Amino acid sequence: MADKDLKLETKCYDAMEYGYLYGLNKKIPDEEWEKVKPYMRKWKRMDFVEGNIKVTGRPEGYRCLEEDVPKVEEILGITNTLAKRRANIEEKMSDPIKKVQFKDQVYNWLTMLFKSGTQPKQDLSRLAIHSTKIYDPADGFKNGAEDGYGELFIYTPHGMWYIINNCSPGANKALNNLESKFGGAIGYRVMYEDTVDTLIRVYTEENEYTGPQLY
Template sequence: MESDDTLKLVLKCIDHEELGNLYALNKEITEDEKQSVIEYFRNYKPIDFKNIMNIEGNPHGWMCKEDDVPKVEKILNITETLEKQRLDQQQTQKELNRKRKIKDDAMGELESIFYKASRPNKFLKKLLKKAEIVYDPGDSYLTDHEFGEGQLFIIEKSYIWYIINNGRKDDDYTLNNIKTTGPGAVGFRIPYDEHVHDLIKLVSEENLYKGKQ
């Protein structure tokens, strides 16, 4: 992995009408190096573009066209080439997609398990106090419970709860069996199961609930 201060060309501006992608160096180079590539660069200003309203990014400064990128990279011996950056980004995205699929599959399994679970009436406040661990995926309950949204996984010694906040204006409150500070939530309970706990750790990334317990 190249360090962030490695010399490379980065996308700075996009001209959708004429020039396409324009690239700038990510850091200063010596005067001799500048002279060796000056023919491929232009010190752009907004007036140089046909339609400044159709520009993305920063239209100011020294930039080169995409066709000239390989020439500049060769002259300056740039190892973090634009092509390498793209391949690295593709690999990063591929890995993110792989991890997302694992989480999605785990969540699908959890939903199928809890779909058939019992739904006894309880107070959320009491469940939180009794809990050994409470997972809040993405802090969804902490940040969105006031808007009737968010989910929690509550781990007790003998049970596991899946709590789905059900307090938005268009939600059906008759489904709620968990008393909250709002309209309520739907709570599913199953006997403690280590595999289920592992699935919850995966989908929640072991993010613990940071609210009051």
């Protein structure tokens, strides 16, 4: 009988060459592992361009490419497949009413997760320089940065950041832990997790930042 909890999840994102790499979310019996091992390459830091400078997440360990995910799922009899999870999201996003409700729920989850993270002092320009990708929900930062508004989600080799621009007239800048050319921002950092990555991609609709240079 298939393990309903077993699935392949993203372990890291490589901005230079491989994109997302996937790994199993739990240990499986050795005899099952041998069946999928041909697809599960053991990655090392040296396998990535520039070491792992442009990788967010945990690149080291047994991972498979996205193109091999269906093969591994079929061999192991995984029912909670990547395709099914994506179809479930697409179904909610395709209905205008469900989409609004779903994105509101996703945003609440995201803010809860990020606010349980850390708030180290940092410079937005440094995060941008070392980023693997930057999402800008509805172009809010692109269009509002100069006026002190907008949000960003920044993927870096040292974690994922939720940035809230906080330099509008009347803003409480004492809350800012990020310096920026616009006047400062609030930033929360968490380590890479498949769930957080999925929530970010849903909420932002994978809209990448195309606004003024951040450094």
